[in-house]
Amino acid sequence: MAATQQQPATMAPAAALTAVRPAGDRAILVELSSLDTVLSLQAQLTAHPRPGQIDVIAAAGTVLITADSPHALRALAAHVRSLDLEAPAEADSTLVTIEVVYDGDDLDEAAALTGLGRDGVVAAHTDQLWTAAFAGFAPGFAYLTGENSTLDVPRRRSPRTAVPAGAVALGGPYSAIYPRQSPGGWQLIGRTDATLWDLGRDNPALIRPGDTVRFAAVRAQATMTRRPEPADAAARQAPHGEHATAGLAVRKPGLQATIQDLGRPGYASLGVSSSGAMDRGALRRANRLVGNPEDAAGVEMLFGGLEIEALTDQVLAVTGASVPLEVTPSGDAKQRPTAVRQPACDAPFALLAGERLTVGAPTAGLRSYLGVRGGVTGPTALGSRSTDTMSGLGPDPLQAGSTLPVGTPTPGSVVGNAEISPLPDQSRATVLRVVPGPRQDWFSEETLAAFLEQEWTVTPKSNRIGLRLDGEALTRSTDGELASEGTVRGAVQVPPEGQPVLFLSDHPVTGGYPVIAVVVHADLDKAAQLPPGATVRFTPASPAEQPETPKESFHA
CATH class of the missing domain: 2.40.100.10 (Cyclophilin-like)
Incomplete structure (x- = not known):
């Protein structure tokens, strides 16, 4: 069986924008009263993207628009209000x-x-x-x-x-x-x-x-052809001009170690989340320390446990969670105790050919990042090497016996100085700032107050998709079900049982549960470092941290 394509007549939208709601400090949720208008807005923004525009996610009655800064978001909101949404969409429909x-x-x-x-x-x-x-x-x-x-x-x-x-x-x-x-x-x-x-x-x-x-x-019995998984076809070759050298051999992968860069933003309209490193600041630091561009790929580790061997001389740095590091020669380290080294985190160090690096369990934090001078190379999927555990895009998690190819360092790049970044204090609740909404009107004022006043506990069911939180259940004041609509990293979604889920890097592009608030962009790295048992408290962002969207754009 096959699929055929041809060009039909253009569809004409016939309704108007009804509201624009903030969805954190870098996104807005635009409500529209018809699917025609949804498609018109999406088509206009896709055909003529605005400065700072990242994703445009259409749904049954809404369009979620994300931006790279609060300033760009303000301009986007004003632009959306100026559009003629009853005009035919400037897009080909197949x-x-x-x-x-x-x-x-x-x-x-x-x-x-x-x-x-x-x-x-x-x-x-x-x-x-x-x-x-x-x-x-x-x-x-x-x-x-x-x-x-x-x-x-x-x-x-x-x-x-x-x-x-x-x-x-x-x-x-x-x-x-x-x-x-x-x-x-x-x-x-x-x-x-x-x-x-x-x-x-x-x-x-x-x-x-x-x-x-x-x-x-069709009446004929179909033959279901087994197709390659999504991480294959466009990812057969490394980007042009990039040369890989012998790099690192994985001896033990630990609990979960994946290749991550800064993700693949811009594909949410196809159902692909941005993914990428959970603690992006930590990955950027690791890359700066070894002289890489900040968006180079490295290794994200959960609870440490990684053991790698250098196949050729390398320069490495480990950031993020506070973990013990040990470098030993290949073989039994006990036979040559004087050769054992213990490099510091947040500083560059050499790993010579034949030496092994062992990353221990964190004493603070949850996720660690390994940067290697030249960056981890290999196939890309939609322009990124990130492993997306939700969609299956990108390489599989690291396995014992696999090899990490390392690229050639950028000419003129230099190894950086040690950097320090504080981790959340797990002896008390980590405070995450939020922008209310976009669906806070699904909850009473009392429920909103309870959401902000109590401490939530991170459960062991948390992963790269999101933090599952446990506390006094939140109840809705609105009956019925919410139609699926776009979601963002940082969204706090409330399922029917009332226990919130804080969406992280591999979150689904759309969701059908109301979002009570969205964590501001600057606090998301802290959320990535919270282990099971840690506590969280949400607090409203200050007026200066709220999106600078014109007031009139929040009302029809």
Whole structure:
């Protein structure tokens, strides 16, 4: 089976902006009253990006816009208010035809829920055009809205732990295709072997926001072709002009060690989060210490435990969590005790060929960063070497026996001086400043006060996606469910059980739970260093730290 593309007529938006809400100090959430207007705003900002604009994430009734500074955010908010959102979008919309075998495990369930029968569900799915409203959940996963509501069915009460790649599904008012095997709670009605996500294409996503989709039923038994995982095709070669030398051999990877740089911002509209180092300041310090550009790739370690051997002479630095470092010659260090060295953190040191570096468990903090002069090289995915644990982009976590290639240092670069950066004091609650909203109106004033007044405990379920917090449960004052909308790093989302989740580097691009507040950009590195059992308290950012968005832009 295959997917075909052609150019349909342009769609005309027919509604207006209703509100602009702050989403932290570097993002705004624009509310609109129709999908046409959502697509118009997204198309205009994509075709004519503004200074400092990073991501534009369309959803069913909102557009989330992120910027690289509060100043750029203020200008973006003013620009959005000036746009004619009822004008036709300046963007090409592609018609994508997807061939489907309708034999999904939940086809009978969907037939019963809609009252249409099996043939009726297939007819309703194929007889209408679907519009890709927004992306999220996984790279290549597009939320498709139909021309009518006949196939509006609830999600499964118990999500599957594994939905196969190519599954065609229904969930609420949307239809979608799973681009890769993943957990999921949508009703499965069919399958296709169309490749939804391929980094070998100029546009990796087969279906992009604003495109229209037509499903075509085929009777032949489909052969599900096993496709490469997303970290492959566009990542076969290192960037032009970059030369790798023999570098570091991984002897023990520790609990979790991954390659990280400053991430891949700008692809959220395709369902790809920026990812990158959790403590970006620590990675930048490690790179400065060894004479690299600040965005060079290094190794992020969780709870230490990494042991590496230099294949050629290297210059290294370890920053972030406070960890003991030990350098020994290759072999049994006890036989040559005088050769053992203990370099300091936050300072450059040499690791000669044959020597091994062992990174111990942190005495303070959680994540450490290894910078190596020349930077860790290797394949890139969408311009970054970062491992994204949510989407599967980037290299796998380090394994024993693997080799880290090291690049050639930039000519004229110099090794830096020692730097010190304080870690959160774990003997008391770490204070994180927040900007309220964008969905604080889903909670009462009493609940907002409880959120700010109590101390929250970081649970062991926390990871690169987010910090899961435990405390007195927060209750909503608004009934119903929030339609999925864009989310940002630092967003504090409140699921139905009332225990907040603070989104971090690998967070999903969209979410369906209300965000009560967003941690300011400057405090996110502190959150990355909080281990299980640490406590957190949120406090409102000062007026000077709030986004400088014109007041009138917060109201329709």
